Amino acid sequence: MALSMSSFIAMSVGSRELAQTLSIRQVLFFRALVGLFVIAPFLPRLWPELRQMRSLKLHLLRNFVHFTAQYFWTIGVVLLPLASVFALExxxxxxxxxxxxxxxxxxxxxxxILANIGGFIGVLVIVRPGFEVIDPAAGLVLLAAVGYGLSLVLVKRLTRDCSPAAIVVWMILIQLPLGLAAALTDWRPVHMTDIPWMLVAGAGALSAHFCMAQALQRLEASIIMPVDFLRVPLAAIAGYLLYHERVDLFVFLGAAIILGSNFQAMRAERRA
Incomplete structure (x- = not known):
C-alpha cells in the first residue's frame, strides 16, 4: 500500500504537468500507452494466463467503470477547486x-464503518473545502468516487481468478483503445518536453494499480481503503516540496485523525 500511494502521487504529478499542454483525453491515452511499453517484455510470460481470457466480461466492466471514473475526476480537477475535488474523491x-x-x-x-468515517473527517480537516455553491462538476466527481469504489471491489473479485499482473495487463489492453478514441476527438500537438512527464504518469499509474491489486489479493477491500486516506497528507507534502504549496497544521491534524482511525480499526480487527 505504501508503494501504491507513492505511485499514485507520481501519477498525479505527471498528469498535472501534462495537462498544461495536452488535453485531458490525451493524458489518459498516453498514460495507458506508456503502460503498454512497460508491460510488453512480460507479455510472453503472461500469455498462457491471458489467452484463457478468465473473467473477460468482468475485466471489461471494471475497466469501463474505471476509465469513466478517471475522466469524470479529471474534469473535476479542471473545473473545481482542488480541495473540493480531494474531499469529494x-x-x-x-x-x-x-x-x-x-x-x-x-x-x-x-x-x-468508524474507520471510514474517521478517515473522511480527517480529509475534510486537511482540505477544508467550501460547498457554498453546488457545481455540476461536483456531481461528476462524486460519480467518479462511486466508480472508483466499484472498480476496486471488482479488482478484488478478479483476484480470485487472475494474478495481479494479468489484471494490470487487461487494464492497459482495454483502456488503451478507449483512451485513443477519446484523445482523437481533442488532439493537441505533443512536444518533446512532454515525454518525461508521460513516463512519470504512465509508470506511476502502472505501478499504483499493480501494487493495489497485490494488496487487494492479500487483504479485504474495506480494510485497505481506509489506509488509502493517507494519500492526501502525502500529496500535500509532495505539493510543498515540488510546487512550494503551503502545508499548515490542518494537514498534520487530519493525518493524525486518519492514522488514529485506522489504528483503532486494525486493533478491533485483530481482537475479533
Whole structure:
C-alpha cells in the first residue's frame, strides 16, 4: 500500500504537468500507452494466463467503470477547486465498504464503518473545502468516487481468478483503445518536453494499480481503503516540496485523525 500511494502521487504529478499542454483525453491515452511499453517484455510470460481470457466480461466492466471514473475526476480537477475535488474523491472508500459488502460478502463491521468515517473527517480537516455553491462538476466527481469504489471491489473479485499482473495487463489492453478514441476527438500537438512527464504518469499509474491489486489479493477491500486516506497528507507534502504549496497544521491534524482511525480499526480487527 505504501508503494501504491507513492505511485499514485507520481501519477498525479505527471498528469498535472501534462495537462498544461495536452488535453485531458490525451493524458489518459498516453498514460495507458506508456503502460503498454512497460508491460510488453512480460507479455510472453503472461500469455498462457491471458489467452484463457478468465473473467473477460468482468475485466471489461471494471475497466469501463474505471476509465469513466478517471475522466469524470479529471474534469473535476479542471473545473473545481482542488480541495473540493480531494474531499469529494475520498468518499470512494465509503463506497468500497458498501460494494464489498454487497458484491464480495465482506462483513460491514462497526470498526470498518468508524474507520471510514474517521478517515473522511480527517480529509475534510486537511482540505477544508467550501460547498457554498453546488457545481455540476461536483456531481461528476462524486460519480467518479462511486466508480472508483466499484472498480476496486471488482479488482478484488478478479483476484480470485487472475494474478495481479494479468489484471494490470487487461487494464492497459482495454483502456488503451478507449483512451485513443477519446484523445482523437481533442488532439493537441505533443512536444518533446512532454515525454518525461508521460513516463512519470504512465509508470506511476502502472505501478499504483499493480501494487493495489497485490494488496487487494492479500487483504479485504474495506480494510485497505481506509489506509488509502493517507494519500492526501502525502500529496500535500509532495505539493510543498515540488510546487512550494503551503502545508499548515490542518494537514498534520487530519493525518493524525486518519492514522488514529485506522489504528483503532486494525486493533478491533485483530481482537475479533
Amino acid at each position: 475520498f468518499t470512494a472508500p465509503i463506497w468500497v465498504a458498501f460494494f464489498a459488502w454487497g458484491i464480495l460478502g465482506e462483513k460491514l463491521t462497526r470498526a470498518r
